[in-house]
Amino acid sequence: AQKVTQAQTEISVVEKEDVTLDCVYETRDTTYYLFWYKQPPSGELVFLIRRNSFDEQNEISGRYSWNFQKSTSSFNFTITASQVVDSAVYFCALRGNNNDMRFGAGTRLTVKP
Amino acid sequence: NAGVTQTPKFQVLKTGQSMTLQCAQDMNHEYMSWYRQDPGMGLRLIHYSVGAGITDQGEVPNGYNVSRSTTEDFPLRLLSAAPSQTSVYFCASRESQGLGEETQYFGPGTRLLVL
Secondary structure, eight states: OOOEEOSSEEEEEEETOOOOOOOOOEESSSSSSEEEEEEOOTTOOEEEEEEETOOOEEEEEETTHHHHGGGEEEEEEEEEOGGGGOOOOEEEEEESSSEEEEOOOOOEEEEEO | OOOOEEEEEEEEEEEOOOOOEEEEEEOOSSEEEEEEOOOTEEEEEEEEOOOTTTEEESOTTTTTTOOOOSBBOOEEEESOOOOOGGGGEEEESOOSSSSSSOOOEEEOOEEEOOO
């Protein structure tokens, strides 16, 4: 069975702080994809990143970075120098050999000015 | 491209009523799916389709029907609405059914309240 755990339900930081959102996954598939989505207060789901199971290189995109570690089944997301506009719910998701994507419960990030 | 569109944006139903949530995509994607989002539970897959004429059940299919007569459209039907179906519903699409580089795109969501 596939499962995604986001243990942090809510995180609150002050603007310019760095923040890391944790994601731990379970799967028996050898080939799989991991995703992060952002859901701002407006409600839409915004795709942030996709990683496949064979590519453990960390990725940086502006203030965002992702740390994929197969040894600990984790795919953590760090926002550097957070901004108020980063306030949102962030979802980690996993897609394996079957067709469905399993989502974590989400982490609500609040960035205070 | 309009991407993935959903109608209506918001709907109130009484218990026992039926309705259809509409979903359309103009990207010629083969794979389409429906999710529901409930507080503290993330998104859960209801039904999915890997192409016109083919549908299958996801994690929480009970109480919902789907059909896929065209590549573009994937409606979700509630035959007899129940309060437990109060949720936000998202439709999504991606290029193919296989495991590959395709990205899944989500519609804006439909907020459903069943009284």
